[in-house]
Amino acid sequence: xxxxxxxxxAGTPAALRTAVxxxxxxxxxxxxxxxxxxxxxxxxxxxxxxxxxxxxAHARGTKVLLALNTYPPxxxxxxxxxxxxxxxxxxxxxxxxxxxxxxxxxxRTYPGIRLHLSVxxxxxxxxxxxxxxxxxxxxRVVLPRILTIPEIRQLRREIPCEIETFIFGNHxxxxxxxxxxxxxxxxxxxxxxxxxxxxxxxxxxRDADGSMSSQLAGFTIDRFGVDEKAGYPxxxxxxxxxxxxxxxxxxxxxxxxxxxxxLLPELIEAGVHAFKIEGRQRSKSYVRGVVRAFRAAVDDxxxxxxxxxxxxxxxxxxxxxxQGAFETKKxx
Amino acid sequence: xxxxxxxxARLRPGEGAIARLACLVLQPVLTRxxxxxxxxxxxxxxxxxxxxxxxxxxxxxxxxxxxxxxxxPQALVFRAVPRDTAPQAGATIRGRFLLxxxxxxxxxxxxxxxxxxxxxxxxxxxxxxxxRNALDDMDGSLAEEASAMFGAPGRAVLARLRRxxxxxxxxxxxx
Numbered sequence: 001x002x003x004x005x006x007x008x009x010a011g012t013p014a015a016l017r018t019a020v021x022x023x024x025x026x027x028x029x030x031x032x033x034x035x036x037x038x039x040x041x042x043x044x045x046x047x048x049x050x051x052x053x054x055x056x057a058h059a060r061g062t063k064v065l066l067a068l069n070t071y072p073p074x075x076x077x078x079x080x081x082x083x084x085x086x087x088x089x090x091x092x093x094x095x096x097x098x099x100x101x102x103x104x105x106x107x108r109t110y111p112g113i114r115l116h117l118s119v120x121x122x123x124x125x126x127x128x129x130x131x132x133x134x135x136x137x138x139x140r141v142v143l144p145r146i147l148t149i150p151e152i153r154q155l156r157r158e159i160p161c162e163i164e165t166f167i168f169g170n171h172x173x174x175x176x177x178x179x180x181x182x183x184x185x186x187x188x189x190x191x192x193x194x195x196x197x198x199x200x201x202x203x204x205x206r207d208a209d210g211s212m213s214s215q216l217a218g219f220t221i222d223r224f225g226v227d228e229k230a231g232y233p234x235x236x237x238x239x240x241x242x243x244x245x246x247x248x249x250x251x252x253x254x255x256x257x258x259x260x261x262x263l264l265p266e267l268i269e270a271g272v273h274a275f276k277i278e279g280r281q282r283s284k285s286y287v288r289g290v291v292r293a294f295r296a297a298v299d300d301x302x303x304x305x306x307x308x309x310x311x312x313x314x315x316x317x318x319x320x321x322x323q324g325a326f327e328t329k330k331x332x
Numbered sequence: 333x334x335x336x337x338x339x340x341a342r343l344r345p346g347e348g349a350i351a352r353l354a355c356l357v358l359q360p361v362l363t364r365x366x367x368x369x370x371x372x373x374x375x376x377x378x379x380x381x382x383x384x385x386x387x388x389x390x391x392x393x394x395x396x397x398x399x400x401x402x403x404x405p406q407a408l409v410f411r412a413v414p415r416d417t418a419p420q421a422g423a424t425i426r427g428r429f430l431l432x433x434x435x436x437x438x439x440x441x442x443x444x445x446x447x448x449x450x451x452x453x454x455x456x457x458x459x460x461x462x463x464r465n466a467l468d469d470m471d472g473s474l475a476e477e478a479s480a481m482f483g484a485p486g487r488a489v490l491a492r493l494r495r496x497x498x499x500x501x502x503x504x505x506x507x
Binding site for chain 2: 012043199205
């Protein structure tokens with residue numbers, strides 16, 4: 001049965017408390033290092049901060065999930081094992097993992113702690129998901145954002161674990177865990193260093209006419225006119241000129257956010273166990289607004305009422321939103 | 333959208349004299365505020381990491397001056413500066429005054445303000461990200477803390493400021 005748990009982001013202790021107070025069923029977070037996919041400057045938790053966060057969350061009935069969802073470079077697993085040891089000692093409720101070696105270490109060392117399979121593992125088929133369940137005891141899979149609701153419903157029948165889907169936030173349809181675009185330009189790896197478009201390589205340049213260029217490692221990713229909304233400076237959201245489109249176009253993906261608020265009832269009916277809100281890099285204001293909105297919507301649906309979701313367009317990338325592949329495979 | 337396309341250093345007519353006077357009047361207030369914040373929120377310096385030594389220029393576009401911040405706990409700098417004498421900044425953050433204030437207080441989301449083009453950043457993006465994350469991890473309202481330092485008049489000024497600005501980028505709850 002779907003419990004429709006709300007899984008909410010926290011990039012700082014204050015954001016975690018905000019998420020808990022706003023009605024999160026669980027909060028996911030990471031350490032200040034390469035063990036998680038939001039290894040951004042000034043973000044994330046020290047072990048002491050995580051200890052306090054776990055205490056705060058548990059006292060209010062909220063779970064804490066620790067993201068260890070990057071891939072250790074070959075032979076350099078100590079950082080990930082140490083992070084798992086610390087998380088276990090501090091009493092986290094689950095680890096979110098992508099790498100099989102990390103999953104294997106946790107499954108053997110801490111068999112009593114739940115393993116969730118990160119979207120970074122890109123497991124979208126019954127065969128892939130069952131492999132992780134059977135070999136590492138994975139209890140939940142976070143699905144890549146490429147499946148329709150009928151496909152999710154079918155998948156649910158064929159796998160022995162819970163399903164978690166994204167419902168709001170950054171919408172990148174690159175194959176998670178295998179995207180090397182940032183690495184290509186900056187030398188840093190999204191998948192192993194936890195940085196997509198590292199801030200140290202990002203520059204915004206304001207032109208005299210009021211337009212703005214976003215650059216990554218010296219390459220222009222996009223140029224926004226005076227009245228255009230902006231997006232993240234990621235290569236997959238860049239606008240490029242090509243021989244067949246000399247005016248420039250979004251070759252991979254456009255600045256836009258996922259918002260599945262209208263599809264919540266169908267997703268619950270399809271057997272989705274948990275809903276993930278993206279955005280550990282976002283502010284407390286974002287966390288408060290989005291978590292409150294989805295808390296109210298989920299509670300309404302559970303109570304048999306029609307959900308009246310808040311308008312979250314102001315918080316979306318480029319101030320645009322989509323239901324992506326969840327609605328139709330025709331998306332992009 | 334930021335209402336002017338003027339570069340930071342360009343003076344508007346009559347701005348020079350007003351800016352210098354405003355800076356003189358404001359400086360004791362800013363010094364008091366920043367010292368209090370540093371005392372009450374020491375953890376924010378850890379999130380700044382190497383950018384404690386970075387010079388930030390915070391540019392409220394409709395005010396006649398900018399704010400220079402160097403968040404070095406050993407030698408804090410927070411001062412109002414006329415735009416024509418502003419120091420070379422490692423990072424510049426530009427937007428309407430109340431938006432900047434609300435970003436500090438986590439009443440607004442920085443990414444959303446950036447997407448809507450109400451907020452501009454230039455220079456060292458990592459420094460800006462670290463400052464944003466450090467401020468976002470503070471509990472409570474800096475604006476209210478600062479205004480409370482000056483009693484009822486301070487709170488009245490803050491309330492008046494908040495009433496004077498439209499609130500365009502917050503989510504509309506249950507619209």
